[in-house]
Amino acid sequence: MSRAPRALIGAVLGLGLLAGCSSHDSAGVQDGGSVGGTMVKSAFGKILPGKKAAAAPAAPSDPASLAAAALQSIQGPVILVTFEAGGASTVGAMRGENGAMRTYQTPDARAFILRDGLLAGTRGLGRDLMSADTAAAGALIHARKAGTAKRTYRYLDGDGAERPLPVSCTIQPAGMVDQGGISAQQVAEHCEGSGVTLDLSYLVDGNGTILASRQWIGPALGYVAIQQLRN
Amino acid sequence: MKRITGGIATTALLAGMGLAQPAGAESTIAWSIGTLGAPGAIDTPTAEVFRDGELVGSLSGYQGSQRANFSFQVFPRLTATVRYSREQGLDAGDTLKDRSLDLHLQLVNEKGWRPAFAVGLRDIFDNGIYASEYVVATKTLSPRLRASVGWGWGRLGSDGSGGGTRPAPSTTGGLNSEAWFKGPSAPFASLAWQATEKLTLKAEYSKDAYAAQEAAGEIDVKTPFNFGVDYKINQIASVSGYVLHGDKLGLQFNIALDPRHPVAPSGLERAPIPVAPRPARTTNPDAWSTDWANDSTARPAIQTAIADALRKDGQVLESLKLSPTSADLRISNETYRANPQAIGHAARIATRALPASVETIKITLVERGMPASTTTLSRSDIERLENGPSTQIAAVAQIGEAERGAQGYTQTAGLYPRLLWGIGPYLELSPFDPGEGLHADMGFAIKARYELAPGMIIAGEVRQKVLGNLDEVTTTSTSTAPHVRTDIYEYQKHGDLALQNLTFAAYGRPGKDLYSRVTVGYLERMYGGISGELLWKPVDSRLALGAELNWVKQRDFDQRFGFQDYDTVTGFLSAYYDFGDGLTGQLDVGRYLAEDWGATISLDREMANGWKIGAFATFTDMSEEEFGDGHFDKGIRLTIPLGYATGQPSLKSFSTTIRPSVGDGGAQVNVDGRLYETLEGSHQGGLYRDWGRFWR
Structure with a gap:
């Protein structure tokens, strides 16, 4: 399975937009994306062994034009979320802000909850991430420091009760990426426990803001690539 | 793909979330449903079980025999099956319409080298046309292959030997316990092979003589071997076909409902409205003023805002009591099966409408006009714990007796009288009656509710x-x-x-x-x-x-x-x-x-x-x-x-x-x-x- 390349192409696509490629020239944005993607992919390949590089299949919705349209029509912070399984993309506009937690709502009223850029919940997806403890991992990721952290994901299981899924994670900063005048550091996170193995990754800028990431919703919905189109 | 390495708690969680099971973790969950509706190959049982709480309905039969089976996994190891059957020629030449009850108990689960063992009683009451008793062992030989071996009495041993004459069944509707494990007995065996994810092939050796059916000319037993194939249509439905004793072609349709497999465990409804936190008191003290309480337009505006937001959420704000520091919302939840979800929505909506000075938010659930319970939350907790573990907010939420009466409450305008109505189909079945076939009516029903107050x-x-x-x-x-x-x-x-x-x-x-x-x-x-x-x-x-x-x-x-x-x-x-x-x-x-x-x-x-x-x-x-x-x-x-x-x-x-x-x-x-x-x-x-x- 190839998950990393698509996520990272997306990540740099996000960077391109952040860097001011707001000419809404989707062709140009995609171009930049593929070039940067190769570069980041090779950098990640070194710190995340076992990942195979493979071409990403075409996504059903064109993320680049979706992102461009969202930036034009939405005020305030915007994210672009792409599901690895199926490749569907959607945009989220900030609907609520409570301290470090932001709730982004999609046009079809689903929600992605990010705490300082780390996925802390989803709503309306049927097999939602109900909550996640992200503080310990978040501190390392924002500081771009190596270390270990515990995370707990929580879900409603089939009989309706909330169940925790604890994992232990190792956070490892990697190389820098420079793109369109913005430089950001790659951070990888590897988690194990409760019968799952997760590989998460982030692009973090000098202020500790997560510009793009590959994060995990849960056993049923898998990974998503999240790009901060506008912060 | 993800590597899955075990862990019992997670295995259950993953199972609940519709993910593939790690091989061997729940090895004795039935691969196939027998013609009598319980875990089994074709006519012979296996030592498998259904998932705890699972309901399995099946229709099976061949020319001359039809069975409607309804099985329920009462406890993780006990399966009960009730059956309504029609067997041609068995009621003095006429069709015998009968009902029966089976119990199947798994004694031990499969573990390491040890197979699973089960014991069962079929058709334990009355004339007992399917009456059999058995012990059976099932072993998973490979992730795709399972074998079962057992010993049966009654029908399952009727082509066997020894044991003398089996006592006649009770005819007064009582238990047939006198006949249990008596009379001729014989071994039986079966193999199930999961050829693909959708397709399972089955073969069995069964010493059921089909004596009464053969005497009535309904079947000609040519071999003790039966062969079958299951095709899994989806998570819920499957069909099976089988060849019975080299003579009859049978068909079976199964529906298995696992209560722990809802379509969407967390629901597909739209995302709730998020909390709006208050501005910090130190930087914005004006926002925390209680002057609003003296403004005659403030209260109706707040009530309208909450009522409108709740209506869009599928709830009704029945009435509201406001003080400078607390708000009591009486709500009727008309949408969410789980009331805490309705309370959570109301609490979040309240944070968006209430002035900052309101710190206590009380939410009273109203059931058919009766204030049923009040959940008291502090607004700071709602802000602090939003989207955290539900146990954290549970620890600070106080659930208690609701205030009676309407003293101090302002009823939301325009709620009463209120008419609700709907139209839908209905299906009605005749009572379970062995003498009559199953009769049914279909039609439509109009329901209406008019609430005066x-x-x-x-x-x-x-x-x-x-x-x-x-x-x-x-x-x-x-x-x-x-x-x-x-x-x-x-x-x-x-x-x-x-x-x-x-x-x-x-x-x-x-x-x-x-x-x-x-x-x-x-x-x-x-x-x-x-x-x-x-x-x-x-x-x-x-x-x-x-x-x-x-x-x-x-x-x-x-x-x-x-x-x-x-x-x-x-x-x-x-x-x-x-x-x-x-x-x-x-x-x-x-x-x-x-x-x-x-x-x-x-x-x-x-x-x-x-x-x-x-x-x-x-x-x-x-x-x-x-x-x-x-x-x-x-x-x-x-x-x-x-x-x-x-x-x-x-x-x-x-x-x-x-x-x-x-x-x-x-x-x-x-x-x-x-x-x-x-x-x-x-x-x-x-x-x-x-x-x-x-x-x-």
């Missing part, structure tokens, strides 16, 4: 049959007791504009921890009259006590407005106990419709996802002879929430009660909106059960 409700339902054959049922009641229920056949013959019920009900809160109901009118299809009920149920108590008194008169069979001669007084004292984990027991003691005295004991298990399965039995002073077939009233009941199948939020559910026999003893009048079931989900036990949805 909080707790004052006029409700009714009319049904119109479109097609069906219930009017062709020839059974009539031969009961010597007053025909309080056995005339069901007569009522079922009238499906044209049948008034199911039409009542006026008034609900109230006469005192602390007390709830009341009075219902007048056409209470149910067979009875009209007046029904009164009083319930003592503290919000945080496991125990509840109730009293109900009814005067009822039997309605005409056509279910219009007329009455028959029979009238009676019936009533009960009831005790309810919440054992935790969704298990509730109920004991009713009193006088039943046929003026018999006695008690009903019931046990119901409700999951947080809304599935409810229960059993009940009633023992009265009516003699077994007078009751007739079945000796006493008993049955099982099942409720499946609509959201299980759709993933959408809904209070609607599908409910059914299955009684093996209909008698006139131990019968209670059916009144809609009894107090315990009305309040259960709003009190502490029900709220904590469903609390995981607070932030959903």
